[in-house]
Amino acid sequence: MNADALRGHMDALLLSVLEHEPLHGYAIIEALQVRSGGALSVPTGTVYPALRRLERLGYLTSEWATVGGRKRRTYRLTRAGHAALAGERSAWRRFTDAVGGVLAPRSPESPAR
Amino acid sequence: MNADALRGHMDALLLSVLEHEPLHGYAIIEALQVRSGGALSVPTGTVYPALRRLERLGYLTSEWATVGGRKRRTYRLTRAGHAALAGERSAWRRFTDAVGGVLAPRSPESPAR
DNA sequence: TGTCTACATATAGAGAGCCTACATGTAGAC
DNA sequence: GTCTACATGTAGGCTCTCTATATGTAGACA
Numbered sequence A, B: 001m002n003a004d005a006l007r008g009h010m011d012a013l014l015l016s017v018l019e020h021e022p023l024h025g026y027a028i029i030e031a032l033q034v035r036s037g038g039a040l041s042v043p044t045g046t047v048y049p050a051l052r053r054l055e056r057l058g059y060l061t062s063e064w065a066t067v068g069g070r071k072r073r074t075y076r077l078t079r080a081g082h083a084a085l086a087g088e089r090s091a092w093r094r095f096t097d098a099v100g101g102v103l104a105p106r107s108p109e110s111p112a113r
Numbered sequence C: 001t002g003t004c005t006a007c008a009t010a011t012a013g014a015g016a017g018c019c020t021a022c023a024t025g026t027a028g029a030c
Numbered sequence D: 001g002t003c004t005a006c007a008t009g010t011a012g013g014c015t016c017t018c019t020a021t022a023t024g025t026a027g028a029c030a
Helices: A010-017 A025-035 A044-056 A079-103 B010-017 B025-035 B044-056 B079-103
Strands: A060-067 A070-077 B060-067 B070-077
Touching: A010 A025, A010 A044, A010 A079, A010 B079, A025 A044, A025 A070, A025 B079, A044 A060, A044 A070, A070 A079, A079 B010, A079 B025, A079 B079, B010 B025, B010 B044, B010 B079, B025 B044, B025 B070, B044 B060, B044 B070, B070 B079
Parallel strands: none
Antiparallel strands: A060 A070, B060 B070
């Protein structure tokens, strides 16, 4: 997966895995990998700053917990985060429709119609 | 359309509109707009440098023409450009599958399966 | 005891590409 | 004479993602 391709879609991805359950960063990375069928391996240097940005925007809240002697920062969607996710989903549809419409192969003799 | 979303997909877009016919920059911008159903308005400051980059990569060749007193630089796909387009198309499918798989809404009680 | 792997978070710095804004010029309509 | 459409191009900035690195705990294994 080309790194640049994810640009601008990371927010949607993060918001989406947090939709129904709060998770900490490390678990988010694993969830992303599982849900994408192994296609998405997002590095920690991408996820942690992105989560903080999303929190700064008011889409997430976080709190520390200690589990098995290890500290975790667990993130949870805010009401604004749920709204943002809905927006991201419809933006994703518009985006794929637009790009897909251009990329779709067409025969030379029947242009667009 | 959020600007960042296009990041990394511009090459595919440009290659695709040039697949069956050579076009000049201005016409490419119009074609992108038409084919995307009006969703894509790519500014000249994005397209012209991108076309040059693609030419530098060997995916396009260009030649100047004068039509109606106006100068145009017309771009055409090379053999390598056709191959690159095929690669971009399959990358696009993998990308949408991966992100789509994560974004797809799921009910809280039936996770992934 | 020491080492390795998995778990867990974080930051600095670099790189790339897309955008805004601006510059330049022709042709045709009004 | 002015305005819009046509047409190309560059400089500079911005933002996000990545690589690399740092730090530390827990548990397995030898």
